[in-house]
Structures are given as structure tokens and as C-alpha cells.
Amino acid sequence: MTTSVAIAFGPSSKLGKVAAVDTSRVLVAVENPGLLPQAAVGSLCAIQGHTAHEFLIGMTERVTRQLREQTAQPDPMSPTALAVEIVPDDAIRVVLLGTYRTVDGSARNRFKRGADSFPQIDRECFLIEGGNLQHFMNLLGKDLAEDQRLELGNFAIDASATAIANGDRFFQRHAAILGSTGSGKSYAVSLILERSHARRHANIVVFDMHGEYASLARPDLADCKNPKPAIASGFKIAGPGDLENPSEQALFLPYWLLNREEMLSMILDRSDQNAPNQASRFTLHTRALKSAKLDAERKQDVKATFTVDSPIPYELSALIGLLKEDDTSKGVGVKGGAVKGEWEGRLTRLISRLEAKAEDRRYGFMFKPPGAALQYDWLAKQVGKLLAPGHGKPGIKVVDFSEVPSDVLPVVTGVFARLLYDVQFWMQAEKRTPFVFVCDEAHLYLPTTDNADAVERQALYAFERIAKEGRKYGVALLVVSQRPSDVSRTILSQCNNFLILRLTNDQDQNVVRRLMPDSLAGVLDGLPLLDTGEAVLLGDAILLPARIKLRVPSITPISATRNFWTEWGDKEADPNAVGMAVETLRRQSRVLGVGK
Numbered sequence: 001m002t003t004s005v006a007i008a009f010g011p012s013s014k015l016g017k018v019a020a021v022d023t024s025r026v027l028v029a030v031e032n033p034g035l036l037p038q039a040a041v042g043s044l045c046a047i048q049g050h051t052a053h054e055f056l057i058g059m060t061e062r063v064t065r066q067l068r069e070q071t072a073q074p075d076p077m078s079p080t081a082l083a084v085e086i087v088p089d090d091a092i093r094v095v096l097l098g099t100y101r102t103v104d105g106s107a108r109n110r111f112k113r114g115a116d117s118f119p120q121i122d123r124e125c126f127l128i129e130g131g132n133l134q135h136f137m138n139l140l141g142k143d144l145a146e147d148q149r150l151e152l153g154n155f156a157i158d159a160s161a162t163a164i165a166n167g168d169r170f171f172q173r174h175a176a177i178l179g180s181t182g183s184g185k186s187y188a189v190s191l192i193l194e195r196s197h198a199r200r201h202a203n204i205v206v207f208d209m210h211g212e213y214a215s216l217a218r219p220d221l222a223d224c225k226n227p228k229p230a231i232a233s234g235f236k237i238a239g240p241g242d243l244e245n246p247s248e249q250a251l252f253l254p255y256w257l258l259n260r261e262e263m264l265s266m267i268l269d270r271s272d273q274n275a276p277n278q279a280s281r282f283t284l285h286t287r288a289l290k291s292a293k294l295d296a297e298r299k300q301d302v303k304a305t306f307t308v309d310s311p312i313p314y315e316l317s318a319l320i321g322l323l324k325e326d327d328t329s330k331g332v333g334v335k336g337g338a339v340k341g342e343w344e345g346r347l348t349r350l351i352s353r354l355e356a357k358a359e360d361r362r363y364g365f366m367f368k369p370p371g372a373a374l375q376y377d378w379l380a381k382q383v384g385k386l387l388a389p390g391h392g393k394p395g396i397k398v399v400d401f402s403e404v405p406s407d408v409l410p411v412v413t414g415v416f417a418r419l420l421y422d423v424q425f426w427m428q429a430e431k432r433t434p435f436v437f438v439c440d441e442a443h444l445y446l447p448t449t450d451n452a453d454a455v456e457r458q459a460l461y462a463f464e465r466i467a468k469e470g471r472k473y474g475v476a477l478l479v480v481s482q483r484p485s486d487v488s489r490t491i492l493s494q495c496n497n498f499l500i501l502r503l504t505n506d507q508d509q510n511v512v513r514r515l516m517p518d519s520l521a522g523v524l525d526g527l528p529l530l531d532t533g534e535a536v537l538l539g540d541a542i543l544l545p546a547r548i549k550l551r552v553p554s555i556t557p558i559s560a561t562r563n564f565w566t567e568w569g570d571k572e573a574d575p576n577a578v579g580m581a582v583e584t585l586r587r588q589s590r591v592l593g594v595g596k
């Protein structure tokens, strides 16, 4: 593609000359101090390259002004008196990011990432401003095909140019949205979902920890004047109120979906001296029960190769029955009399932990699934609802996890993600539609390994596997967090694109810095000062790292920042609401299951 408008630099935009080069950093001695105010940190410069058609594009990283003493021109009237004058000594440090060519073979006006050469000393440096800046910023999204465009907002340095990322690249190798609380992450997620919805077969599963995205499935819940059509379907992990008459939206993750390690991480106390016995009896019985189910279903082909980890339904009560039998059976002594049984009394604690979990209604989504969830073909239907909802149904699925107890949140998200990933893994390659997991509030269930417990480790394992090998099977993560320093490094370091909003905490900034190449350190300096909804986008989805003002999505998430001061002026606390909330707290289930 070509454009007729070339970028041309006149004397008025000449900033100065190259004074020193250090790998990708260039020191420019400023000769035109009038331009300095516009050359602030984050602005773009072009340095004359090898040929007249080539410019190296860089971003200002540092501006220094100082006064220097120098010997003045000798006065012809008194040539022996050496006067000293004070002159300004201005310099900017530029980090090279790309190469722009006005003519490149048969193409014109091409920009590519990376500097192809090093600038030579004394080469001219121009500030890209005004009309040039507009042309240049528009050039960045120009080569993107219509169906690859992911439009996010406008560039901060030139509000008239639209910031467009490459939608394929953005998701291909995982992305992260990071920023302090209230910086605009949830809005950014809604915006990305809205853009994805424009693709006819978008396939996204959103892990919604606070019921914030319920508005995407029910726009009447959002704070907007004219409700828009829904762009997502809403699901929720069944809460204590959904167990009797579960709706279509209630999702169950029956215990039999958990693999051996996941199940044991929940019910086994590793410090118990009987733990190895308990684990081995659990494994033996589960396998036997699964095998019996396969016999009953006449699935001999599956039976030939299944393992204890295969998701095959069995009755929990049958498992408890078998474990109890072990726990109480006497052994037979040499003389035929009863002696202490091999497993007698050794499984008591395992059984009581399992029973306690099975009785707790908060774990109902796992241990009290509806009868239908024990049928052999239930799993395919359930996964189908999420991965292939069928014609006319939205491809974006928002799953509300807000009623899941925090101690099992990691295992639930982990099992959920692993299950969908495994199905995609075993699907015929040519039949796969790629899909993305949006992991909102990722620090809650993807913690750093140092402080992860057994349950969290299982979940981490599932997500880390997706982070490492998901690309090959068309599964990507969009990690969203306000505490990047608490999120698994393995996962963050696999992300190739970052949308970083205001980030005030030092530790978090350091984590982000360590994830970026050193040359971009300057770009990240402004993070604490970003306005709400402003972000730095870095990664292979965009040609130049850029600060952008994100657009507000048309359906906003239910996450509005409250106006304390204003509301204290006109909103009285309601005692009835407190009474109702106390009842909801006791029920552990919100009316209608909506997070509002």
C-alpha cells in the first residue's frame, strides 16, 4: 500500500545533531532550543540514516539543560582580554525504536520496528511534530488489513490519530493488562471484548471475579442511558442458591472432572503420616469406579486406554463407601482370628475431610451437582456451551466466579481452564477455533510460586501450561491484574503484549520494568502519572510503543468509582438494605445471582 503524503523535514523542525551513540541510545546536542518544549519525554524524533530516504525513529527518553561557560569571541578592540560567556547546553537522549523509509524498493513511506543502522555522529535530528506527526502516526496502522485491526483509542501525542493494534498479534502470544486499582483495566477489558464481538466468531471466556461484566450480557445493568444489545452470554459458577433448581446459566464443575492431583490437593493433608496410604486407596477406588462406569456405558474403547485422571463420572457416595469399608475392615490373622486391618483407622481423616467438603453448600458446584451431571455425555454438552455455543449465540462468555469461596478459587479456575484447554488440545487441529481466557484479578488465583499452597499450585500448573504451549493449540491468556508483583512470573513473562495503565506502586513498576527490554525503560517512567483510561501499549501488536487514551466502551462494566464526597451529600444509608444484606450473607447467595 502506498500513500502520496510523504513526511518531509524542513529547517523549522530541525532539533540538532547527533553527539554520541551508545547502542540503541543516541545523545542529540540541541541547536534549536525553541523546539525543546515540544521535544518532551515520549515525543518522537527522526535521525537521518545512511541514505536520504532513511530515517531512524526514536523516542525522547531524557532532556537535559544546563549552562556552560565558554570563551567568548575576542573583542577586536581589546584582543588580549578573554571574556567568558555563559551559554545554554541542551541535549536530549533518544532511544531508537524503528526505521522509516520514504522510498523502500517499490514501496513508499514504510515504517518498521528496530533500527537498521546506527546513526553517525553529526547526523541531523528532526522533531516529528504537527502535520508530520499526524502522517507518521497514521502510517503505523496503515499496513494492517481491515480484519486485523483492533482499535483501542487515540495516541496521547497526537489525539487525531487512532491507535490500532494488530488483533492477531495481540492475542497470539498472550497479553496482559496491568494497572493500579481504578486505573481503567476493567473498562479496557470491556472495550477489547466489544471490539472482539465485531468479529463474527469471537471465542472468549471471561473469568469475572466480581460480577462486573454481567452488564455485557445484560446491558440494562450498566450505567448507560441507552441500553445497547448484549454482546456476551452470562454464566455463573453455581452458588449455594443454585443447587436445587439450577438455571441454564449455572455451571457445575463436578468432583469427577478433577484429576487425581487436583482432588488430593483439596482433601489430603500432606502432613498426615497416613497421607501416602490415603492417596493410594483414593486412586485405586476412583479408578475402579470410573472403570465400572465405562463398563456400564459399554465404552470398551475408552476403557482400554483411560487413566485415573480421565474425566469419567462416578458416584461420590460410592467412593466414600469404599473408603469407609477400608477404614473399618478387620484383617484376618494367621490363626483365622480378626486382627487390625491393613487400612483400618488410617483413612478416617481423609473421609471426614471429604465428607465435610461434600456437605458444605459453598462447594455445591463441585460436590452437589445435579443428577444430569453424572451422565456420561453431560461433559460434552457443558463444554459445548462454552466453546461452541452454536449459531446466533454470542461467542463471548462471561463466567461469574463471585460466589466461589476464596480458598478454592484457584482450583476452580484451574480445573475450568484445564478442562477447556484439554478439549481444545484433543480436538482435530483443523477444527479448532482459537479462544482466549480473560483472567481478571489474576493475582487472586495465579500467584507467584513462592507463596502458593498445594491447591494454588495445581491451578498455576494448568495456567502455566497454557502460557507455555497454548499458542500451538490456539489458546491464549489475557491476564489482568492490579498487583503484577503478586502474579506468577512464568505467566507474565510469556506475555508478548502489555497494556499498562497507571501503576503507582514501586514493586509493581519494577516487575513491569523487568519484563520489558532495557531500551523501553524510559517509556515506562511516566507510569505513575498516567490519567485514568490512559495506557502505554507495548509489544508486537503495535509498531511503536505508545501512550494511548483508551476509548470508553459502549457497555461499561459495573465497576464505577463511587463519588464519596458527592454521595455523602444526598444518599442516606438504608437500614432495610443492611437487613437484606445480612440475610444474603447468611444465604451466601445473591438474589438473582447478579453482582449488583
Ligand SMILES: Nc1ncnc2c1ncn2[C@@H]1O[C@H](COP(=O)(O)OP(=O)(O)OP(=O)(O)O)[C@@H](O)[C@H]1O
Pocket (backbone or CB within 6 Å): 179, 180, 181, 182, 183, 184, 185, 186, 187, 188, 481, 482, 532, 533, 534, 549, 550, 551, 552, 559, 560, 561
Ligand atoms: N478509558 C476511560 N476513560 C475515562 N474514564 C475511565 C476510562 N476507563 C475507566 N475510567 C473510569 O475509571 C473508573 C475505574 O475503572 P475500572 O473499573 O476499569 O478500574 P480497574 O482498573 O478495573 O480497577 P480495579 O483494579 O479496582 O478493578 C471507571 O468507573 C471509570 O469512571
Ligand SMILES: [Mg+2]
Pocket (backbone or CB within 6 Å): 185, 186, 559
Ligand atoms: Mg477491574
